[in-house]
Amino acid sequence: MSIVAVQGVSKDYMLGKTVVPALRDVTLEIGRGEFLSIAGPSGSGKTTLLNLIGCVDTPTTGVVQVDGKDTSRLSERQLTDLRLRTIGFIFQSFNLVQVLSVFQNVEFPLLLQGGLSRRDREARVMGLLEAVGIASHARHRPSELSGGQRQRVAVARALVTAPSLVLADEPTANLDSATGENIIDLMKEMNARDGTTFVFSTHDPKVMAHASAVIRIADGRIVAREAGRGAAAEAAR
Amino acid sequence: MTGRRDALLVLLRISFRNLAASKVRTSIIGAIVLGGAFLVVLGLSLLDSIDKGMRTSIQGSLGGQLQVYDARSEDALELYGGLRGESLLEPIEDFAKVKQVLSAVPNVETVVPMGIDQAMVATGNVFDVALERLRADVRRVEGGDRSPEALRGYEARKAHVRRMVGLLRDELGQARSIADLEGRDAEDRRREWADLTRAADDAFWAGFDRDRYGNLEFLENRIAKLSMDGGFTFIRYVGTDVDAFFRAFQLAQVAEGEMIPRGRRGILVGKQYAEEWLKLRNARRLDQIKEARDRRGRRIADDEELQRWVRENRAGLKDILLQLDPIQAEEATARLRRALGPAAAAEALPALLARLFDADDATFDARYRIFYDQLAPLLRLYVINVGDTITIKAPAKSGYFNSVNVKVYGFIQFRQIEKSGIAGMMSVMDLQSFRDLYGYMTRERAAEIDAIKRSVGATDLAREDAEAALFGGGGALEGESRAARIDEGRLLADRRADRPAEDLSTRTYSQEEIDRGVALNAALILRDPSRLRETMRDVQAASDRAGLHLKVIDWQQASGLVGQFVTLLRVILYSAVVIFFAIALVIINNAMVMATLQRVKEIGTLRAIGAQRRFVLAMMLVEIASVGLAFGLAGAGLGGLGVWAVRAAGGIPATSDLLNFLFSGPALMPTLGGGSVAVSIVVVVVVSVLSGFYPALLAMRVTPVEAMATED
Numbered sequence: 001m002s003i004v005a006v007q008g009v010s011k012d013y014m015l016g017k018t019v020v021p022a023l024r025d026v027t028l029e030i031g032r033g034e035f036l037s038i039a040g041p042s043g044s045g046k047t048t049l050l051n052l053i054g055c056v057d058t059p060t061t062g063v064v065q066v067d068g069k070d071t072s073r074l075s076e077r078q079l080t081d082l083r084l085r086t087i088g089f090i091f092q093s094f095n096l097v098q099v100l101s102v103f104q105n106v107e108f109p110l111l112l113q114g115g116l117s118r119r120d121r122e123a124r125v126m127g128l129l130e131a132v133g134i135a136s137h138a139r140h141r142p143s144e145l146s147g148g149q150r151q152r153v154a155v156a157r158a159l160v161t162a163p164s165l166v167l168a169d170e171p172t173a174n175l176d177s178a179t180g181e182n183i184i185d186l187m188k189e190m191n192a193r194d195g196t197t198f199v200f201s202t203h204d205p206k207v208m209a210h211a212s213a214v215i216r217i218a219d220g221r222i223v224a225r226e227a228g229r230g231a232a233a234e235a236a237r
Numbered sequence: 238m239t240g241r242r243d244a245l246l247v248l249l250r251i252s253f254r255n256l257a258a259s260k261v262r263t264s265i266i267g268a269i270v271l272g273g274a275f276l277v278v279l280g281l282s283l284l285d286s287i288d289k290g291m292r293t294s295i296q297g298s299l300g301g302q303l304q305v306y307d308a309r310s311e312d313a314l315e316l317y318g319g320l321r322g323e324s325l326l327e328p329i330e331d332f333a334k335v336k337q338v339l340s341a342v343p344n345v346e347t348v349v350p351m352g353i354d355q356a357m358v359a360t361g362n363v364f365d366v367a368l369e370r371l372r373a374d375v376r377r378v379e380g381g382d383r384s385p386e387a388l389r390g391y392e393a394r395k396a397h398v399r400r401m402v403g404l405l406r407d408e409l410g411q412a413r414s415i416a417d418l419e420g421r422d423a424e425d426r427r428r429e430w431a432d433l434t435r436a437a438d439d440a441f442w443a444g445f446d447r448d449r450y451g452n453l454e455f456l457e458n459r460i461a462k463l464s465m466d467g468g469f470t471f472i473r474y475v476g477t478d479v480d481a482f483f484r485a486f487q488l489a490q491v492a493e494g495e496m497i498p499r500g501r502r503g504i505l506v507g508k509q510y511a512e513e514w515l516k517l518r519n520a521r522r523l524d525q526i527k528e529a530r531d532r533r534g535r536r537i538a539d540d541e542e543l544q545r546w547v548r549e550n551r552a553g554l555k556d557i558l559l560q561l562d563p564i565q566a567e568e569a570t571a572r573l574r575r576a577l578g579p580a581a582a583a584e585a586l587p588a589l590l591a592r593l594f595d596a597d598d599a600t601f602d603a604r605y606r607i608f609y610d611q612l613a614p615l616l617r618l619y620v621i622n623v624g625d626t627i628t629i630k631a632p633a634k635s636g637y638f639n640s641v642n643v644k645v646y647g648f649i650q651f652r653q654i655e656k657s658g659i660a661g662m663m664s665v666m667d668l669q670s671f672r673d674l675y676g677y678m679t680r681e682r683a684a685e686i687d688a689i690k691r692s693v694g695a696t697d698l699a700r701e702d703a704e705a706a707l708f709g710g711g712g713a714l715e716g717e718s719r720a721a722r723i724d725e726g727r728l729l730a731d732r733r734a735d736r737p738a739e740d741l742s743t744r745t746y747s748q749e750e751i752d753r754g755v756a757l758n759a760a761l762i763l764r765d766p767s768r769l770r771e772t773m774r775d776v777q778a779a780s781d782r783a784g785l786h787l788k789v790i791d792w793q794q795a796s797g798l799v800g801q802f803v804t805l806l807r808v809i810l811y812s813a814v815v816i817f818f819a820i821a822l823v824i825i826n827n828a829m830v831m832a833t834l835q836r837v838k839e840i841g842t843l844r845a846i847g848a849q850r851r852f853v854l855a856m857m858l859v860e861i862a863s864v865g866l867a868f869g870l871a872g873a874g875l876g877g878l879g880v881w882a883v884r885a886a887g888g889i890p891a892t893s894d895l896l897n898f899l900f901s902g903p904a905l906m907p908t909l910g911g912g913s914v915a916v917s918i919v920v921v922v923v924v925s926v927l928s929g930f931y932p933a934l935l936a937m938r939v940t941p942v943e944a945m946a947t948e949d
Contacts, residue, residue: 047945056845056941077849083941084847095842095944099254104247111243112847157846169945 003165003197004030004053009062011048011220022048024220025062030199032164035191037211038201045220046201047169053199054087054167055079067164084112088158090168090187090200094150096142096157102129103138106156113161128156131193132186148179155186159196166190168200172207184210248852252860255836262828263864269821270865270925271872274917276817278876280810281913283889283905284803290901291803292792297488297901298651298660299475300792301349301760302769303776305335308788314758315797316353317659318473323354326757328675329787333752335759338783344772346764349485350756352476352671353663356631357469360515360620363559364405364464367398368457370562375449390564397562398456399442404559405464406437432459470514472629474504474664476671478751485762488654489665494623494647500745502641502667504629505649506621509661515619517556519594522546523605530601532903533892537598550594554587557616561586565615572611623647626742629666633676641670644742656891657898659799669746672755802899818920822928829861829932833939840936841943850937857933858926865925872921873914880909 011023023045030036030053038046051057052064055071064071067086071079083089088109096105106125110116116124129135132152134145142150151171158166168187172180184207191198200207208214216224256263296302299316306314312324329335329350336348374391413430435441436456445452475482479497483489497503512521526546529535537543561569566586573589574581581592593612596604621627623645630640643666651660763772773789780787793800833840840853883889888904891897896905 051942051945054845054941056945080844080847080849083845089842089845089944091842091944095838097251097839097842099251099258104250108247109846111247112852114241114243161847 002029003032003067004028004199005063005065006049006053007063007065009052009059009064011045011052011057012060021220023052023059026217026220026222028215028222028225030165030197032197033191033195034197034199035188035210035212036197036199037208037214038199038217039203039208039214040201040217041203044217046203046217048220049217050167050169050199050201053165054089055083084109085161086164088161088163088166088196090151090154090158090166090171092170092173094142094147094154094174096150096153098142100141101138102134102140102142102145102153105142105153106160109157109161124160125156128160129153131190132156146179147175148182151175151179151183152186155183155190159190159194162194163196165197165199168198170201170203172202172204177204177206180204180207244852248856249859252856252863255832255860256864259832262832266825266828266861266864266925267868267871269824270868270921271875273814273817273821273924274869274872274921275876275879277814277917277920278873278909278913279879279907280814281916282876282880282907282909283883284806284810285910285913286905286907287806287899288803289908290905291796291800291899293901294488294651294654294657294660294898295792295796295800296766297486298654299351299486299663299760300795301347301485302763302766302792303761303773303789304758304792304795305329305339305761305776305780305787305789306758308786310788313797314788314790314795316795317797317799319797328352328755328757329759329785330755332754332756332759333749334783335756335780335785335787336752338779338785339759339761339776342772342775342779344763344765344768345761345776347481347485347760347762349481349760349762350478350668350752351759352668352675352755352757353474354476354631354671354675354757355471355473356629356674358472358621359469359628359630363556364401364461366617367394367401367559367562368453368461370394371398372453372457375453379449393563395442395445399437401464401559402433402436402456402460404555405460406433409433409463429459429463433463436460469630472506472510472664473662474629474666474671476666476668476675476756478668479503479505479665482665485760486651488651488660490650490652491646492648492650492655494645497646497665497667498745500747500751502643502670502742502744502746503646504627504643504664504666504670505647506645507662507664508648508650508655509658510664511619511621511648513658513662515621517616517618518553519550519557520608520613520616520618522550523594523608526596526601527605530598532890537596537601547594547596551591554590554594557590557612558587560616569612569615573607576607576611621645629670629674631674633674639674639676641673642742643667643670653902654898656894656903658894659898661894667746668751668754668756669741675755675757799895799898802895814920818924822924825861825925825928826931829857829929830935833857833932833936836936837939837943838946840939841941841946844939845941845944853939854933854937857936858929861925861929861933862922865922866918869918869921869925873917876917877909877914880907883907 006026006028009023009026010021013020013022026045026049028049038049040046048057052059052071053066055064055066055074058064058072066082069082071082074082089095096102097108100108103125106128107121110121110124126135126138129138132155134149134152134156137145137149142153145153151174154171158168166187171187172183175183187198187200188210190196200211202208212227214224214226215222216226295316304314304316307327307329310324310326312319312326314326315324332350336350339345339348371391371394374387374394377387378391409430413426432455436459441452480499483496491505492508494505497505506515512524516524526537526543529540529543530537535543537547558566570586570589573586573593574584577589577592581589584592593604593607625645626642627645628640628642630638633639649663649665651657654660761772761776763769769791773791777787777789780789793803843853844850884906888906889900890904891900891902897903899905
């Protein structure tokens with residue numbers, strides 16, 4: 001069963017008194033374990049689509065199903081809970097909590113979830129920090145890290161709850177291309193290791209190249225779904 | 238449950254880290270909260286201490302815990318006088334019954350009868366005093382005492398009176414030059430002037446010894462009355478069961494003289510009243526200057542009022558000069574010359590006195606001592622002294638003036654509030670004299686009137702029968718009127734035979750006589766003052782059951798305006814606190830809204846990665862509440878420190894009568910109340926949470942979409 005099913009979804013925003021359609025009748029299915037890229041110019045609706053999938057926004061019309069649940073039928077609390085337990089987020093500008101250390105940032109979703117002992121939490125967090133290669137900076141504050149390091153922390157935070165789906169909105173946009181590529185490699189590695197579904201938006205062709213599939217979007221409509229080189233590489237393997 | 242705890246921990250962690258991260262904002266909010274808590278603690282502590290001081294002053298001087306008076310009274314009872322003079326109270330006709338009924342209420346310890354009123358008291362004048370002395374000398378000389386000492390004294394008094402007549406003539410001469418001599422009283426004025434001219438004439442004094450008594454009478458009857466000074470002054474008194482009064486009011490004490498013997502008539506004059514109204518003006522002004530310099534740190538050099546007092550003292554020598562007869566004047570001159578040093582060696586008394594009073598800051602203390610050590614023993618400092626019998630006059634209820642003679646047993650003051658005119662103006666008089674003055678029928682007066690009626694054959698007439706009874710049944714003329722000499726002597730002799738005239742001042746009244754009769758109000762002293770409200774209800778109920786028509790009020794209400802002063806202070810403090818916290822609310826609210834707006838992205842992120850709305854709400858409230866609590870505690874601590882500092886500095890000095898009374902002492906020593914600390918903490922935390930509530934709601938409404946915003 002697919003992890004995400006989007007059917008006939010439109011999303012309108014009000015800009016003053018004019019209605020601005022951000023998405024028009026979008027239908028999309030994302031399978032488990034995919035490493036999917038949503039590509040398109042700015043203002044094309046990439047972020048809106050990600051928001052809908054990420055349960056931080058609800059569609060004007062149509063149905064968004066995440067992990068088999070119709071998001072428009074869930075309460076605010078249930079949506080929050082769904083985000084906490086099923087989805088991990090990676091943001092363009094990293095969005096780490098400035099006042100918490102690297103370790104505490106990554107630990108945060110676990111604390112919200114509760115249920116794990118301190119030792120289990122520590123093992124999980126340190127394991128991930130090692131996996132993203134930032135364990136030595138566990139006690140640092142985000143402001144003491146470089147952009148790439150911060151995004152590594154963000155990746156670890158997104159993965160710490162072992163979500164089924166990780167959404168990344170332009171994860172490399174604030175990084176230089178080499179670092180960006182490292183992050184994509186890291187995400188891909190995680191995708192390969194745990195089979196976590198990754199959906200990320202980008203307009204960088206080099207990044208797209210790593211995806212197993214690319215959804216092209218323009219003017220709120222999906223214009224193409226093409227298999228990426230990453231997919232080809234995978235298929236070849 | 239561990240989930241909850243983990244979430245709470247991380248919530249606290251973020252809250253505190255946020256506070257630590259934005260130090261400027263935290264310290265601004267903290268300073269406001271700290272200031273607020275400080276204000277509340279210090280303000281409430283001071284206010285509570287004033288409240289306590291006022292309670293001590295009122296309850297210990299006149300108020301007791303409760304007061305009762307007739308519910309049908311026109312005015313409300315005001316123990317310390319109101320703006321419109323004394324309150325008009327319906328008299329309690331039979332105090333004994335009130336005492337009996339109210340004493341039966343379990344928590345009531347003592348019931349003290351009272352009648353507060355104002356009266357006029359004749360103070361006499363220096364002229365009378367001088368003539369009295371002269372009369373004593375005349376009596377000695379006429380009695381055959383020809384010793385040199387007696388003759389010297391007699392001549393000195395004569396010279397004194399002669400000088401006074403001269404001064405009086407000068408004074409009235411000035412008045413004469415501006416008076417209208419053509420008016421209705423012109424004839425009187427002319428006769429007075431002729432008398433005065435005669436008395437000032439050398440011939441009068443040369444021939445004085447030919448008819449000593451006759452000339453003395455001329456002076457007493459025709460001249461003394463022309464002297465305008467002295468006369469009378471007003472006195473405020475409480476007529477009471479003096480024994481019970483002293484037992485009930487712990488602050489009352491006899492400052493000078495002795496207690497009125499049990500059951501006797503007499504008066505204890507208010508010490509502060511005596512200072513202000515009965516004391517020699519020059520001495521009073523010296524006291525005031527000393528007080529201002531010693532207690533209030535004022536200096537003659539830069540204080541307009543003190544300079545005026547010095548000037549008035551220098552110019553106003555008449556009172557002193559008139560008091561001193563030539564022998565005393567000589568003695569005073571010698572003493573002042575010695576005390577004031579070589580510069581004064583050749584000066585006459587007026588110049589010496591002017592020199593004595595012309596003090597500056599450097600010389601004042603020495604001059605003050607010279608006045609009291611050297612000059613005062615020669616002077617009559619107060620117009621009323623312990624041991625005098627004074628005449629008190631007051632308009633009675635019946636409309637005409639009643640007067641009583643009472644002996645001054647001493648001066649009364651109230652401990653700790655000696656300097657306050659609020660209680661210190663009050664003199665304490667026996668209840669019988671009060672009843673006579675007040676014009677209400679005492680039993681003995683009723684009996685006396687009865688006896689007079691019987692002896693002159695008066696009968697009561699009903700109005701409707703009056704005509705028939707007085708003018709007969711309409712028959713022929715019943716008798717002829719005839720003029721007859723009224724033999725006063727025989728009438729009075731009869732009266733004396735009926736009932737020997739009694740010297741009221743030596744009569745001792747029994748408790749029963751004191752209780753039976755009129756009082757205007759009564760103070761109740763409670764065994765357990767903390768049960769005031771409850772006892773107030775019990776007293777009211779007991780009074781109503783007995784049909785006494787009493788109104789029961791508490792001490793604060795009974796004190797009238799004075800008691801409301803603390804209420805006024807309270808209103809001012811509370812208003813200040815409310816205004817302060819209203820402003821604080823706006824400032825804190827603004828600061829927190831700004832903080833929320835700055836953190837929209839972070840909050841959005843928290844929401845996106847799974848934090849519930851209530852997590853965000855709680856986080857914001859914890860943040861502001863912990864600032865409130867921490868700085869509130871610090872502020873309260875600072876307030877406590879402030880209270881301590883005020884105490885260490887000797888308290889807040891009572892710089893006026895009212896403050897002396899409210900502080901119940903010369904300075905207010907505030908005590909830190911646990912209540913005020915608790916109140917301040919609660920207030921600041923509540924205000925913080927209230928002011929943080931709107932920004933917290935804003936934060937709660939931040940959607941996770943905000944996390945995705947990419948404006949940076």
